[in-house]
Amino acid sequence: MxxxxxxxxxxxxxxxxxxxxxxxxxxxxxxxxxxxxxxxxxxxxxxxxxxxxxxxxxxxxxxxxxxxxxxxxxxxxxxxLGFVFQFPSLIPTLRVLDNVLLPIAFGGRSPNREDREFAGSLLAMVGIADKEKAYPSQLSGGQQRRAAIARALINRPSxxxxxxxxxxxDESTEAxxxxxxxxxxxxxxxxxxxxxxxxxxxxxxxxxxxxxxxxxxxxxxxxxxxxxxxxxxxx
Amino acid sequence: MRQVFYLVRKNLRRKPFRSWLMIGCMALACATLFLAAVLSRGIQDTLQTSRERFGADIVVVPAEARDEALSVLISGDPTTFYMPSSLEAKVRQTPGVGRTSAQVFLRSLDAACCVVQVALVGYDPERDFTIAPWVLRKTGGPQRDNQIIVGAKVISAVVGSPEKAIGQRLIFMGKPFTVATILEPTGLGTDYTVFLTLNVAYRLTWESPLYPVPVNKDEISAIMVRVEDGEDPAAVAGSIEAKNPEVAALTANLLTRFFSRELRTLVEILFLAGGVFSFLALALTGSLFALSVRQRLREIGLFRAMGARRKVVFQLIVLEAVCIAGAGGLLGVLAGFCAAYFSRDRITEMIGNMYIWPGGQSLFAVALLILLAALAAGILGGLYPACRVSGLDPYEAIRKGE
The missing domain is CATH 3.40.50.300 (P-loop containing nucleotide triphosphate hydrolases)
Known part of the structure; x- marks a missing residue:
């Protein structure tokens, strides 16, 4: 609460x-x-x-x-906590998968195989499983936001x-x-x-x-x- | 920490031109400082070596031959000048004088062995204290009349390794001699000198039809003087000159001062340039780095929002600055080393042949010092932005970065 x-x-x-x-x-x-x-x-x-x-x-x-x-x-x-911001918040020098794994690294440990698999499943959940090796500049605004949502969920926040x-x-992406x-x-x-x-x-x-x-x-x-x-x- | 390194590496690649510009500035400053420091270290080594190996505290020469004497003692330029041998006894009577030993300088006319014209010096193996103890140590006995001792740079160009010349027969003024040993480099005229026994030197001038004016046994060129323990060589030299106006008493310090004047000017210029480059490099790198950090404020705020601790943000920024400074320092040291290595002949030529380049240990020490200084500059340069940015609230950083 x-x-x-x-x-x-x-x-x-x-x-x-x-x-x-x-x-x-x-x-x-x-x-x-x-x-x-x-x-x-x-x-x-x-x-x-x-x-x-x-x-x-x-x-x-x-x-x-x-x-x-x-x-x-x-x-x-x-x-x-997981944060999703109103601006593009992916780190441009990191691939999508590395962006998603970033909070794990800030938690004080290196991401392991399980973390990578979980990150992959999150990317699949948000619908950009095929973009894990892409850089943020290669994604649309909606895809970037989806990746940011996956990142917010990586540490299983409440x-x-x-x-x-x-x-x-746009409206359809918003929906x-x-x-x-x-x-x-x-x-x-x-x-x-x-x-x-x-x-x-x-x-x-x-x-x-x-x-x-x-x-x-x-x-x-x-x-x-x-x-x-x-x-x-x-x- | 591995993740911090990873992020630093990724960030440095983000704007490669800016990163390389910062590294380049640092490298230029470090290269100049390295070169200046190497030359400076070389001066110290040379002065120390020269003093140690000069052997005599004072060299007494004819007053009118003072400049020529400096020339032969410093550079080994073959030259001749003489004074009565009776002066040695007078010099020996000067208060403070411990030991004396006479030398006679000849001009080599047919140095077929050598690529350079060499100075021939006759000395008395029984009484000498400059060369003789060293020969005794190296060969196990005093120099014999059919032997010569050669300076470090006399025959190396012909035979290759100087050691290979030991035992070889060389002809001087039509007479064969065996090379007894090779002197270690001194950075002084002895490097270009061939030493004979005094008797042989006199005899050669009489027996060789090539020698223009024979030298009499009552003529000598120089008196090597060692002062008594605790005596000041400069004071004793002053006394010798006061009592014997016909001579000039040169101290080892005078020789090395004369030598180092030119080199010191070069080193001062290099240090000045290094200082200016360092200042510019620090100013430019500092500004660019501060700009880079300012441009990434939002990103840093995001890191904090994702759970990065202040310490991590601090490490990230300082480490990036250290990486730039370290890479610049390393490149600078390498560039400085290459510059020193490839221009060593030119520098030696500019300065005179007596300069000794510092050994590997000294070079390593200088490189380490410059590298540490560069890293320290990196840490200092990264501290301010790191403290400023890591102290911000994540939200404040995000807002300021927008």
Whole structure:
């Protein structure tokens, strides 16, 4: 479970997030929307241990992640979390398979045969099994995003944080990627996704980030309950 | 760590031109410094060797022949000058003088053995303390009248290995001599000198119809002086000249100073160039490296998001800088070595024939020192961007890299 308690964040004396309390159940599929520059990515980054909040706590499985030491936080990011970004995030000098295996190396060990096989199966799952030896520049935008999703899954994380993963993709590719996330969620992985694609709000629970606060979307009960316990497996 | 190496290698290949430019700058600086250091080391070795092998603390020569004497002692240029042998006794009476031994210089007229014209020097094997102890050690007995001792560079060009000349018969002024032994290189005129016994030297000038002016037994060319223990050779040389205005007393230090003046200028120029190149290389490599790191901020943020620890990011950047500096240093040392090797004759010619190139051990030490300096520069150059970037929050790095 992810719990945000009284989260606040300022950039240059301007509040981006204020007193956000949020609880996301295991295996939930949560979509966060809001206007550009409204703090959605910041919220995701705080949740994922990428940037420190000015106020409040983030608890993942009851562990306050911002009280962890740097190596512990890095290990948590490595093992429990998977990130998919809105920009092309593959390392251009590495082949697709090596890109997918990268988090294993950052976890402190060299990838072994099992890891390679698992990476191959992930690439097959996201539909680019034939591209494992290709370089990112040889892939389309959609294929790059699929490879990034495979990379986010390589350490079998329990949470995927996706920041507008379909923002720059055409509609049909967007639908395929969203379907992929849905499948991943069905396997019990919690997904928190920042998106403008609210056509897919039905996949899970949607929240609107507005005026530094979270609201249910469409308007309804408080975000805590909206994205709460009842929000499992996208239902 | 293997993965970090792998990422570094991949990244260096990403922009090969930039990588090679940084390596090239470093290599140029290291090559120049290597060359300067090798020459400088050579000076030290040469001075040390010269002092050790010169044998005498002071060489007394006729005052008017001071420059010629320097020429024969430094370069082995065949030349002759004489003074009364009675001066030796006067010099010996100077306070501070321990031992003396006379030498007579002849000009070789038919050095058929040799590619260069050599200096012939007669010395007294009984009283000499410069050559004689060495001959005694090498051959087991004093030099006999039918033997000659040759300098290291006298016949090597003809016979090949100098050792092969030992025991061979050579003709000087119509007289046959056996090569008793070969002197070790000194970097001084002795390398181009053939030593005879004093008696034979005098006799040759009388018996050879080729020698223009016979030398009398009461004439000598130089008096080798060893000062008493604890005496300052320069002070004793001053006393000798004060008491005997007709002579010049040359110290070993004077000889080596004279020799090293020209070489020192060259080394100073090289060190200056090396310093300038090093500064430029560090500035350029530092800027390019900082630029390269700045351009990869997002990537570094991604690494952190994937679970890379600060330490790993730090290692990644420092290691990359060290690889660039190390490759540059290695190439620079190799280039410097090649430059030194292929231009050694030219440099020797420029400086004079007395310069001794440093031995393998010295070259290795210099190469190691330059390489370590390059690696240290790499570490220092990588530290700042590594500290700056690894200290960023992953999200901050990603945002700044966009």
């Amino acid at each position: 992810i719990r945000l308690e009284n989260i606040g964040k300022r950039y240059q004396r301007s509040d981006v997030l204020q007193r956000i309390d949020w609880r996301i159940a295991d295996s939930a599929f949560v979509l966060v929307t809001g206007r550009s520059g409204g703090g959605k990515t910041t919220l995701l980054s705080i949740m994922g241990g990428l940037t420190r909040p000015d106020e409040g706590r983030v608890l993942i499985d009851d562990v306050d992640i911002w009280r962890l030491s740097e190596p512990e936080l890095a290990a948590l990011r490595n093992r429990k 949470i995927i944080l996706a920041d507008e993963p379909t923002g720059d993709l 395929e990627i969203m379907s992929l996330f849905q499948n991943i969620n069905r396997q019990g992985v919690t997904i928190v996704m920042v998106t403008h694609a609210l056509d897919y709000a039905a996949l899970g629970t949607a929240c609107l980030l507005k005026n530094q606060q979270l609201f249910p979307y469409p308007a309804g009960p408080s975000p805590e309950s909206a994205a709460g316990e009842e929000s499992r497996h996208g239902e």
